[in-house]
Structure formats: C-alpha cells, structure tokens
Amino acid sequence: MDKIIMALFILAAGCTSLATTVQADEVSITATPVTDQIYMISGKGGNIGLFIGKDGTFLIDDQFAPLTEKIVKAIKSVGGDTPKFLINTHYHGDHTGGNENLGGSGTLIFSHDNVRESLSVGSFIETFKMKNAALSPAGLPVVTFSEDISFHLNGDNVHAVHVPHAHTNGDSFIHFKIANVIHAGDIFFNGFYPFIDVQHGGSLKGMIKATDKLLALADEKTKIIAGHGPLGNKVQLKSYRQMLGTAYARLSKLKNEGKTVEEAIAASPLADLEETWGDGLFKGERWIELVYAGVY
Numbered sequence: 001m002d003k004i005i006m007a008l009f010i011l012a013a014g015c016t017s018l019a020t021t022v023q024a025d026e027v028s029i030t031a032t033p034v035t036d037q038i039y040m041i042s043g044k045g046g047n048i049g050l051f052i053g054k055d056g057t058f059l060i061d062d063q064f065a066p067l068t069e070k071i072v073k074a075i076k077s078v079g080g081d082t083p084k085f086l087i088n089t090h091y092h093g094d095h096t097g098g099n100e101n102l103g104g105s106g107t108l109i110f111s112h113d114n115v116r117e118s119l120s121v122g123s124f125i126e127t128f129k130m131k132n133a134a135l136s137p138a139g140l141p142v143v144t145f146s147e148d149i150s151f152h153l154n155g156d157n158v159h160a161v162h163v164p165h166a167h168t169n170g171d172s173f174i175h176f177k178i179a180n181v182i183h184a185g186d187i188f189f190n191g192f193y194p195f196i197d198v199q200h201g202g203s204l205k206g207m208i209k210a211t212d213k214l215l216a217l218a219d220e221k222t223k224i225i226a227g228h229g230p231l232g233n234k235v236q237l238k239s240y241r242q243m244l245g246t247a248y249a250r251l252s253k254l255k256n257e258g259k260t261v262e263e264a265i266a267a268s269p270l271a272d273l274e275e276t277w278g279d280g281l282f283k284g285e286r287w288i289e290l291v292y293a294g295v296y
C-alpha cells in the first residue's frame, strides 16, 4: 500500500513538473533599463537584475534553465557579457533554474547559506506541487554568507542583505547604494498577494519586517525591482507594506481567538483588499490558506 501511495506521489510530482516545463521558444525575454548600467530582465519566473560595467557582468537570479541562452543573448544585446558573478535571492526554481548552465560556464555564484543548502538537497513546494531536483555541483553557490555581503564593482557598492523568515528561510535583497536601486527578491510582489513559502521557513511577519527594511533604504527616487510584477517605486512598496500589515493584524486576531484556517477564511477578513491585491497570483481565500500557518 505504501508503495502504491509513493508511486502515485512520484507520478503526481512528475506530472506537475511537466506542467511547469518552460519552452524557450514560447518565452520572450525583455531587458528594461533601470539606470545606464542596471536592467530588469523579464521572461518567465522571477525578475532578473542585471548590472553591467567595466569590471564584469553581475546578475541577480536566473529564471529557468531552458532560458539561459536567451537571457545571455539579452544581456549581450545591452552591452553585457556572460555573467562573472551571480547572486540568488532565494532557492526557488524560478530564480535559480539557470544556475547549472551559468555555473558550468564559469560564473561565480553567491547566496545565503540556506539557499545553497536547499539547492543541494532539492525541494518540493506543496503549494504548487512543484518538485525541484537537487542541483549538480556546477549550479551550487560557491560563496555563501549568513548575514550580508558587499560587492565593489562597476563603480558601485552593492550590498546583499539577508532577511530572516520572510518569503523563505534564506532571502536576501540587493541594494545598489550609489545607483539607488534595490532588487527586492520575492520580498516584494508588486501589486498582488505574495507567495510566502511557510513550509520552508517563510512568514507574514518576516515579510513585513523585510519590507520595512527596504522602505528604510528607499527614497522617492529609488527604483525597486520586485521579484514579481512591474518595476516599482517606494509609493508602491509602501502600499504593499500597508496591505501586509492590515492582513497580519486581522489574521493574527483570528488566530488569537483560536479560529481554524477554515473559520478564518469563512470570516472574509480581507474582503476589502480583494479588488486591489487578489487579481494576481492568489485570491484572498487561497492566500489566507497559504499564510495562516505562518501567522504568529
């Protein structure tokens, strides 16, 4: 019996990973200028940050493996080269799928300690029934850090900062101090309810704290590359922070009253937020289902 269940499990995981297979010819890659040297590259999966200059090409995240060739082509089209450095904002496959290709062609990969750990053992994300196989050594970060790390290149000081228990257990955002640009990783979903990987150490409270850190670094001119959604700014980040705070206050109240997740959903605590935030990745009901366990 156990064997049958296991076989079904593997089958289900296999089917859904097929469903998320990325066909390179169906994806168009675009590079949006953020400054003279920084671009946001979009295709399928998390937004990529690109920083070009005389010291070499620096990349933040790399979407899916089948897209690497197209991504490198897009990088070259705006004056960059095969990345010298790559940093992963977190372990999710839509941000790290190109690691093996890039690492294998000489790119030096950086990440928080926990990202390397997750990538080296593989993962299964229940929410999307998504299985990520362990990466081969070529795809694993070579340099890891526990708190933060700084890069000094291409005329800027680039600070990668870990934020605990936010979207996952190993998120970092990247701050270009001179250019006044932030790549927020998946701390920021610009315009819709964010996925929070509670199963792997994420929490709503951590997302709020991380967002507050970003807000403290930003001014009205800061360009903010969201993990998902369009290129953003402080006004948009602020309204996202407000939404997270409102959701937290209401959900933690229900939790303190001892309500189960079903009872919390039935109480429709986010009804007034739905129109603005519920038309992206998740409807409010589904979002409550995802984050409730991580409300504490």
Ligand SMILES: [Zn+2]
Pocket: 090, 092, 167, 186
């Ligand atoms: Zn993610």
